[in-house]
Amino acid sequence: MADSKLVGQDYTTPDLRAKVTGRSKYAEDFRAEGMLFTKLLLSPFPHARVKSVDASAALAMPGVRAILTADEVPGPRDQVSDAGALIKANPRSEKALTNEPMYQGEPVLAVAAVDELTAAEAIERIKIRWERLPHSVDPVASLLPGASNARVEGNVWIRPTAPPGQPVPIPEVMDLKWTQAEVEEYRAGRLPMGKDTDPSWSYGDLEAGFKKADLVLDETFVTPNTSHQCLESRTSMAYWQNGKLFIHLSTQSTIQTVMSVVRWLDMKPEDVVLISEYCGGGYGSKGTGSVTDIIPALLAKKTGQPVQMRVSREEEHGIGGARPAVHGRMKIGLTKDGRITALDMYTVVEGGPYGPGNDGNTASRFASLLFQPESMGWRGMTAITNTPPRRAQSQPGGMQGIVLMEPLIARCARKLGVDQVQIRKINAPSGKAKFGPADARGNRTYSTSCFVKEALDKGAALFKWDERKARSGVRAGNKVRGSGVAISAYNAGSVGFDGLFIIKPDGKMYIQTGIGNLGTESFSDCQRVAAEMMGVPWEKVVLTWGDTSRNLPWSCVSGGSQTTHAMTRAAHAVATDGIKKLQQIAAKDLGGQPGDYVVANERVARRGGGAGMTLAHAAQRAIELGGTYDGHEVPDDSSRRSRKSRRTSRRASIASWTTCASPTSAPSFIRRRSADRCSAARFSASATRSASGGCTTRSTAWRWRAGSIRTSRRPFSTCRRTWRGRQWSFRILKPRSARAASASLRLRPAAARC
Amino acid sequence: MTFQEQIPLEPGNKSRRTFIKMVIASGAAVSASAYLFRGSTLIGQGSLPGAVERLMSLNVNGQMRRVDVMKQETLAMTLRYKLGLTGTKLGCDRSECGACTVLIDDVPHYSCSVLTHTVRGKSIQTIEGLERPDGTLHPVQQAIIDEQGFQCAFCMSGFVMSAVGFLKTNPNPTREELAHGISGNLCRCADYDKILRSMMRGAAYMQKTTT
Ligand code: FES
Ligand code: FES
Numbered sequence: 001m002a003d004s005k006l007v008g009q010d011y012t013t014p015d016l017r018a019k020v021t022g023r024s025k026y027a028e029d030f031r032a033e034g035m036l037f038t039k040l041l042l043s044p045f046p047h048a049r050v051k052s053v054d055a056s057a058a059l060a061m062p063g064v065r066a067i068l069t070a071d072e073v074p075g076p077r078d079q080v081s082d083a084g085a086l087i088k089a090n091p092r093s094e095k096a097l098t099n100e101p102m103y104q105g106e107p108v109l110a111v112a113a114v115d116e117l118t119a120a121e122a123i124e125r126i127k128i129r130w131e132r133l134p135h136s137v138d139p140v141a142s143l144l145p146g147a148s149n150a151r152v153e154g155n156v157w158i159r160p161t162a163p164p165g166q167p168v169p170i171p172e173v174m175d176l177k178w179t180q181a182e183v184e185e186y187r188a189g190r191l192p193m194g195k196d197t198d199p200s201w202s203y204g205d206l207e208a209g210f211k212k213a214d215l216v217l218d219e220t221f222v223t224p225n226t227s228h229q230c231l232e233s234r235t236s237m238a239y240w241q242n243g244k245l246f247i248h249l250s251t252q253s254t255i256q257t258v259m260s261v262v263r264w265l266d267m268k269p270e271d272v273v274l275i276s277e278y279c280g281g282g283y284g285s286k287g288t289g290s291v292t293d294i295i296p297a298l299l300a301k302k303t304g305q306p307v308q309m310r311v312s313r314e315e316e317h318g319i320g321g322a323r324p325a326v327h328g329r330m331k332i333g334l335t336k337d338g339r340i341t342a343l344d345m346y347t348v349v350e351g352g353p354y355g356p357g358n359d360g361n362t363a364s365r366f367a368s369l370l371f372q373p374e375s376m377g378w379r380g381m382t383a384i385t386n387t388p389p390r391r392a393q394s395q396p397g398g399m400q401g402i403v404l405m406e407p408l409i410a411r412c413a414r415k416l417g418v419d420q421v422q423i424r425k426i427n428a429p430s431g432k433a434k435f436g437p438a439d440a441r442g443n444r445t446y447s448t449s450c451f452v453k454e455a456l457d458k459g460a461a462l463f464k465w466d467e468r469k470a471r472s473g474v475r476a477g478n479k480v481r482g483s484g485v486a487i488s489a490y491n492a493g494s495v496g497f498d499g500l501f502i503i504k505p506d507g508k509m510y511i512q513t514g515i516g517n518l519g520t521e522s523f524s525d526c527q528r529v530a531a532e533m534m535g536v537p538w539e540k541v542v543l544t545w546g547d548t549s550r551n552l553p554w555s556c557v558s559g560g561s562q563t564t565h566a567m568t569r570a571a572h573a574v575a576t577d578g579i580k581k582l583q584q585i586a587a588k589d590l591g592g593q594p595g596d597y598v599v600a601n602e603r604v605a606r607r608g609g610g611a612g613m614t615l616a617h618a619a620q621r622a623i624e625l626g627g628t629y630d631g632h633e634v635p636d637d638s639s640r641r642s643r644k645s646r647r648t649s650r651r652a653s654i655a656s657w658t659t660c661a662s663p664t665s666a667p668s669f670i671r672r673r674s675a676d677r678c679s680a681a682r683f684s685a686s687a688t689r690s691a692s693g694g695c696t697t698r699s700t701a702w703r704w705r706a707g708s709i710r711t712s713r714r715p716f717s718t719c720r721r722t723w724r725g726r727q728w729s730f731r732i733l734k735p736r737s738a739r740a741a742s743a744s745l746r747l748r749p750a751a752a753r754c
Numbered sequence: 755m756t757f758q759e760q761i762p763l764e765p766g767n768k769s770r771r772t773f774i775k776m777v778i779a780s781g782a783a784v785s786a787s788a789y790l791f792r793g794s795t796l797i798g799q800g801s802l803p804g805a806v807e808r809l810m811s812l813n814v815n816g817q818m819r820r821v822d823v824m825k826q827e828t829l830a831m832t833l834r835y836k837l838g839l840t841g842t843k844l845g846c847d848r849s850e851c852g853a854c855t856v857l858i859d860d861v862p863h864y865s866c867s868v869l870t871h872t873v874r875g876k877s878i879q880t881i882e883g884l885e886r887p888d889g890t891l892h893p894v895q896q897a898i899i900d901e902q903g904f905q906c907a908f909c910m911s912g913f914v915m916s917a918v919g920f921l922k923t924n925p926n927p928t929r930e931e932l933a934h935g936i937s938g939n940l941c942r943c944a945d946y947d948k949i950l951r952s953m954m955r956g957a958a959y960m961q962k963t964t965t
Contacts, residue, residue, distance in 0.1 A: 010902075012899055012902075013902070016898075016899050016902070017891075017899065019904070019907040019910055020881075020891065020895040020898050020899060020907075020910065020914065021841070021881065021882065021884070021885050021891070021895065022839070022840070022841015022842070022880065022881035022882045022911050023841065023882075024907065025840065026843070026908065028840075028844070029834075029840035031838075229942055230906075230908075230942060231843075231845045231851060231853060231906070231908040231909050231940070231941070231942040231943075232843070232845070232906070232908045278906075278907070279906060280843070280906045280907075280908030281905075281906040281908060281942050281943055283942075310844075312847060313845070313846040313847060313848065313850075518905075518906050519904065519905035519906035519907055519943060520905065521902075
C-alpha cells in the first residue's frame with residue numbers, strides 16, 4: 001500500500017456536481033402530488049400551559065385539512081438499542097408539540113392546509129386559552145432564594161448514578177437555592193461552588209497541589225449561548241404508502257436518524273424510509289434529526305396526503321436550539337515556573353428546558369487534557385431554563401472548556417511573568433497523556449497522539465510570536481491590539497459499525513453507506529479505503545447513500561467528529577473480508593491455498609504472477625457458490641439493521657460485510673499507513689489508537705488577533721483535508737489565511753456571530 | 755378528486771370594499787405573505803386575500819416560461835414552487851443571507867425580496883442556467899469542483915450567482931475586491947477561505963477562456 005492510488009489523493013466527491021449545478025435535492029426541494037403545507041403555532045410565552053384550544057374558525061376555512069395537537073403526538077417510548085441495551089425514555093424530554101411550552105417559540109400545534117398562506121391564516125384564527133406559569137431564563141438567577149423556577153418541579157437536574165450493569169436512570173428535577181452566604185459570594189463576582197448535582201470527579205491531591213503552588217488564582221468566567229442557525233432550516237416532508245412512512249428531512253446522519261424517527265413515532269424501523277442525501281448544515285443540532293421532523297408525518301397520516309413543513313428562519317431561532325452557556329469558576333494553583341499543580345473547576349450549565357447535557361463535564365475534561373494539571377477536581381450542575389433547547393454544537397463542551405480556561409491561563413502567565421506560549425508548552429500534553437477521572441477499574445483515559453508542544457513551536461515561528469508579543473497591547477491611535485494564543489482539542493471515535501459492498505459480474509464495486517452527508521464528505525471519503533484495498537479504480541465504484549430504502553448498513557452517527565474514524569475502520573474491515581472471500585474463490589478454482597493469492601488491479605491472482613481471474617469473473621463464481629460468498633449468509637456480529645441489506649446482495653455476488661466491532665479488528669493496514677509520510681496515515685494512526693477510548697488531539701488552531709480564541713469551528717473539514725493529503729495534526733492557520741479569515745469576518749460580522 | 759372539488763366554494767363577487775376590509779382584518783397574514791407559499795389551488799374562490807393570480811411570461815435561463823403569479827409573490831417562490839427550479843435556496847427569506855441570489859439582467863438580486871411581477875420583461879438567470887446544454891460547466895462552477903469548495907453547499911448557488919454577477923462587472927478582481935463583491939452572501943459553514951479561493955480560480959478560468 002506504499003503507493004496508494006486513492007487514499008490521500010484528491011478526487012471529486014460524487015455529490016459535488018449536483019451541488020454546483022443546483023440539482024442536489026435538500027429536504028425542502030421535494031414535491032409530491034397533492035402535497036399539503038404545515039405551519040406551526042408557537043408559544044408566545046416562555047412557560048405556559050394550554051387550557052383549551054378553539055380551532056373551529058380555522059377548521060372551517062377552505063383549504064384547511066387538519067390540525068395536529070400535542071395529544072396526538074405519541075410519547076417517546078423505551079427503546080432497545082442496536083447493541084441490545086435498554087434506552088429508557090425520559091418523560092421530560094422534548095416532544096414535537098407540547099401543551100406545556102417551556103420556551104418562547106416552542107411548537108404547540110400544527111395546521112396542514114393546501115398552501116402555506118392558508119395554514120398561516122388558520123393559525124391566526126385559532127384561539128388558545130393560556131395559563132401562564134413562572135419562568136426563568138437565567139441559570140444563575142434561578143438559584144437565588146425566592147426566584148422562580150423554569151419547571152414546575154424545580155430548576156436543576158439531578159442525575160442518579162446507575163448501579164453497575166444497569167441502564168442509566170432517568171434524570172430528575174429538584175428545586176435548589178443558594179444560601180444567603182452563597183448569594184453574597186455571587187454578588188462579589190464569584191460563582192458559589194457549594195452545590196453540585198452531577199456526579200463529580202477528581203484525581204490527585206488537590207489540597208497538596210494548592211499548598212505547593214506559588215500562585216493561586218480564583219476566577220469566574222461565563223461562555224455565551226450560541227444558536228446553531230444552520231443555513232438550511234429543519235424542514236421535513238412526509239407521506240405514507242402501504243403502511244410505510246417515507247420521510248425527507250434535514251439530518252446529519254442517515255441510518256441512525258431512522259432510529260430516532262422510530263422512537264418518536266413508536267414504529268418499527270422496517271416501516272420507515274428516510275431520504276436525506278444532502279443536509280444544509282447541522283453543527284451538532286441535527287445529529288439524528290429533530291423531533292419536530294415528525295409533525296408532517298403525523299399530519300400526512302391524518303390527511304392521507306403528503307405534507308411538507310418548511311421551518312422559517314424565525315422558527316429556527318427557537319426550534320434549532322443553541323450551544324449551552326457554561327458558567328465556570330476555576331481555582332488554579334501554579335508553581336513559579338508556570339506548571340499547574342492544582343485545578344478546582346466548577347460549572348453551572350444553562351441547560352434549556354429538556355434534559356441535562358454534558359457540556360460542563362466535557363469542558364472540564366478538556367481543561368484536564370490540554371493543561372495537564374497535576375491534580376484536578378470537577379463538580380457542577382445543569383440548571384433548567386426557559387430558553388430554546390440546548391443541543392450539541394461543534395466541539396460540544398470542549399469549546400466551552402477552552403473559553404473558560406484560556407483567559408485564566410493568560411492571566412496566570414502575566415502574573416508569573418512567563419511567556420504565553422511557554423506556559424502552554426510547560427503544561428501541554430504529550431505522548432499518551434492521561435486526562436479526566438479514572439474509570440471503575442482505576443484506569444484513566446489517555447490521549448493517543450499529542451503534538452501540542454510541536455504545534456506551539458511551529459505556530460510561534462510562523463506567526464513570529466516574539467515580534468508580535470512586543471507589539472501586543474500597544475496603543476496605536478484609538479486602538480489597542482493584543483495578541484494571544486490558545487490551544488484546542490476534541491475527542492473522536494466509536495466502534496461497532498458495519499461496512500457493506502457488493503462486486504457484481506459487471507466488475508463494478510457497489511458500496512452502500514448509512515453515513516449522512518452534511519458536506520463533510522465522510523460518506524464518500526471513508527469508502528476510498530475499501531476501493532483501494534480491493535484494487536478497484538474509483539471510476540468503477542458506485543456509491544449509494546442517503547436513502548434507506550436502498551438497504552444501507554449500520555453506520556455511526558455523523559457527529560462528534562467520529563465518522564471518518566469509525567467508518568474508515570468499517571470500510572477497512574469489510575474490504576478485509578472481501579479479500580478473504582476472493583482468495584478463497586480463487587483457490588477453489590485455480591488450486592493452491594487462499595494465501596497464495598493477492599487482490600490488486602481488479603484481479604485476484606497468484607502472488608508473484610501466474611494464474612488469476614478478474615473481479616468480474618470472481619463475482620460470477622460467487623453467485624454460483626452462494627452461501628457466504630453472495631451474501632446469503634450474514635456474519636453473526638453484523639447489526640440487525642444491516643441484515644436487512646442482505647436483500648440487496650441476494651442477487652449480487654461477492655457481498656462483503658463485516659462489523660468492525662473491536663478496536664483491534666482493523667489495525668494492520670492502518671499501522672502500515674502510519675509509517676508512511678502521508679498525512680492520511682497520521683490521521684489513521686491516531687484514529688486507531690483513539691479507539692481504545694483515548695483522545696486524539698485533533699487540531700491546534702491559532703488565532704492571533706485581539707487575543708481572541710480561534711478553535712476549530714469546522715471539525716469535519718479537518719478530516720477531509722487530511723484525506724486529501726494535507727497536514728492535520730499540526731493544522732495551523734497560516735498568516736495568509738488568518739488575514740483572509742479576518743477580512744471576511746470584517747465584511748460579514750453576522751457570519752462571525754453564528 | 756381535485757382540490758377545487760373538495761373545497762366548498764364560498765360565494766364569490768366580493769365588493770371592493772369587502773375585499774379591503776378583509777385585507778385589513780387579516781393584516782398580519784397579508785404582510786407575512788411575501789415569504790409564505792401560496793399555491794394556485796384556491797383560484798377563483800375570492801374568499802381569501804392574495805389568492806388572485808395573473809398569468810405572466812418570465813424569461814428564465816433563456817426560456818420564456820408562462821406562469822400564474824400572485825401580486826405579492828416573490829421571485830424565489832415562483833422559481834422554486836412554480837417553475838421547479840429548486841437550486842435557488844431560501845436561507846432566511848428576508849434579505850440577510852444571500853442563498854436565494856439570482857441574476858436579473860445580469861445583476862445579482864436576492865430573489866426572496868423581489869416581487870415576481872416586477873421582473874416582467876427582464877431576463878433571469880438561476881444556478882440551473884449556468885451549465886451549457888453540452889454539460890460544460892461555467893468556469894466558476896468548474897473552479898468549485900477543482901477546489902472542492904464549500905461544505906454543506908446550501909449557500910453555494912447564491913454565492914455562485916453573486917460571483918458570476920460580480921465578475922461581469924470586474925472580470926479581474928483582487929481577492930479583497932472579490933470578497934467585497936460577494937459580501938452579501940453568508941456561509942454558515944464559514945468556508946470563506948475556500949469559497950474565495952474557488953471564486954478566484956473561477957475568475958482566472960474565465961480570463962483564460964476569453965483571451
Ligand atoms: S433567502 Fe434571500 S437573502 Fe436569505
Ligand atoms: S457551505 Fe454550508 S452554509 Fe456555506
